Structures are given as C-alpha cells and as structure tokens.
Amino acid sequence: MSNRQRFITMAVALTLVVGAGVIGYATFLMTPQVRAAGSFGAAFTLTDDRGQPITEKALSGHPSLVYFGYTHCPDVCPTTLYDMAGWFKTLGPQADRLKAYFFSVDPERDTPAIMHSYTGNFTDRITGITGDPGEMRKAIKGWRIYAKKVPSPDGGYTMDHTASVLLVDAGGNLSGTIAYQENDDVALQKIRNLLQQN
Template identity: 65%
Template sequence: MNIRTIRYGLWAAIAALGLFLAGAYGLGKFQSGNVTAELGAPFNLVDQDGRPITEKAFEGHPSALFFGFTHCPDVCPTTLYELAGWLNQLGDEGKDLKAFFISVDPERDTPDVMKAYAGNFTDRITGITGDPAEVAKLILGWKVYARKVPLDDGGYTMDHTASVFLLDRNGRLKGTIAYGENPDTALQKLKRLVEG
C-alpha cells in the first residue's frame, strides 16, 4: 500500500466521520424536542365516543399523538401502556396534556373498538377513527408511514410509524418519543412539553 492510498483513505474516513457527526447532531436535536415543524392537515373524523373531531383538538394544550391499530400485536399495546404510565407519573403536572391514539386501520377500528382498546390502558387516551379517506388525509398530513400487509391466513396486519409525536399548545410538532426509547428520557420530554 502506498502513501497516496493511505492519504486518500484517511481523508475519506475524516469526511465520513464529519457527515456522521453532523447527522447525529441533527438527529439529537430533533429527538431532544428542540424542533418545530409544519405537519398535519385538516380532517373530519370521530373520537371513540362517535363525536366529531377535527385538527382543532390538537390545539390549546400540549398533545401526544400515536398512530396505530387495535389488532397490533406488540408496538401499539407497548406504546399505549408506556404512555399511560408516563401520564400517571406526570400527575397534576401533566393535567393539560392530551393523548390521542389515531387508527391507521379504520376498516376494523370502529369507535367502540377504539374506546374498549384505549380504555385497557387509561381513560386519558382518546381514540380517533372514521372514514378511511379522511384517515388517509390525516396520515399523509403527518407524514406517517402506514401500509396494509397481507397475512398467509387471508387476513392482514399493518406496518406503521411507531413514534409518539409531541405537539405544543399550537398543535405544532416539537419532538418525538421513539419506540423503545429510555423511559426516563421519554418522561423528561413530556415534562419539557407541558412546561413549554
């Protein structure tokens, strides 16, 4: 190996490290809740009690949004269980925080199904479902990934974004809680959200 090859390799490694650090810095800022983003879209759906609900439900208080479905085998029940625990840990400090469970599978997730499912975790999580076309608009507006996946038995499951979206009092994205995130870190993000 000659000196020239070593020099090029060294410069390539330095450049790669720089790109990695820049990306990690940017990701860390996003995950720490220091970002704002314009996401969302107008929608007309129903809550778990069959009452009309629109994007205005995400304004006037901090909110936590989770997109999932009631037939989910692992991510959704785990996330809702953790979210219920964090709401409980926040106590009075988090009394203004509203939590929403938005169905990515409205064909099966009726209001009654959503109410029963969310109620297994806490009465502080409001289920949102409705017309599939309206749900699709909401999913698209929040840039959420959701895709129906056929199963061998003829049924289906859903692949979907697994993060909890954290919104400020104006309904703007302030950060996320990743699936499997350290519980103490997640709780601190929620505390910062309700303090803001």
C-alpha cells in the same frame, strides 16, 4: 491614523463581529428546532371513540401526545399505549393539561366502540380516533406517518406503521418525538419539556 490606532480599530471591529456571531449561535441552539408551523398536520374530520366528530382543532390549545396505530396490532401498539398510561401516572398533576390521541391506521376495522374499549384497557386519558378511511389518510399524510397494509398468510392483514409518539405543542405543531420503547426517564423529560413550552 497611526498603525497602533488602525490595529485597535480592527481589533474592536473584529470583537464586535465575533460577539454578534456567538450571540446568534447561542440563540439558534436555544430555539426548538422542530417548529416549522404548517409543515406537519392536516385538516380532517374524523370520529372519536365516543362517536363524536373530531377535527384537527382538537390538537390546539394544549400539549398533546399523538400516536398512530391500530387495535389488531400484536405488540408495538399495546406496548406504546401501556407506556403512555405509565407516563400519565408518573407525571400526575403535572400532566393535567396534557391530552393523548390514538389515531387508527386501520379505520376499516377500528370502529369507535372498538377504539373506546381498546384504549380503556390502558387508561382513560387516551382518546381513540377513527372514521372515514379517506379522512384518516389526510391525517396520516399530514403528520408524515408511514402506514401500509400487509397481507397475511391466513387471508387477513396487518399494518406496518410508524411507531414513534409525536409531541405536539399547544399551537398544534410538532415539537419532537418519543421513540418506540425509549428510556422512560428520557421520555418523561421530553414530555416535561413539552409542558414547559406551553
């Protein structure tokens, strides 16, 4: 084999290797990155804001917005639920398949009736979820939510907690998040992306 033939053979082989690498990298970039099935979520048996049993199966079969907070929250929770109501209004029929869930990190005070009244102040599209504190801890831990009781000077307490809205796909897997008070256009695009995936 001549030097020229060796050079051509090596050039072709190198082109194939580089081409395969480019295709592999492009595929990696186009694949949603928060997709590890089973890495988020947990089995639970809780109660919705109408007093009916609800389990983790409620988060499957449709895309969902999931938020963990509490009704005594002074600002972050009402602001977030107000934002969620606005997203539903803006999306209109696009969001017909989208569900929203508000899990209480303070189930000792947040009864189903209180949750129903609270979410109803914003929209009828958000389902409140409360119930046994032990079961709620399973959900909190499974979704890797930070939640901590903080005593207040008056003898009561507040709750420190994660402020992001979780974007959950139809398979019940975490697909992304919306940060607290994220730009509306960005938040809406994230939700549209979620809806297109499902």
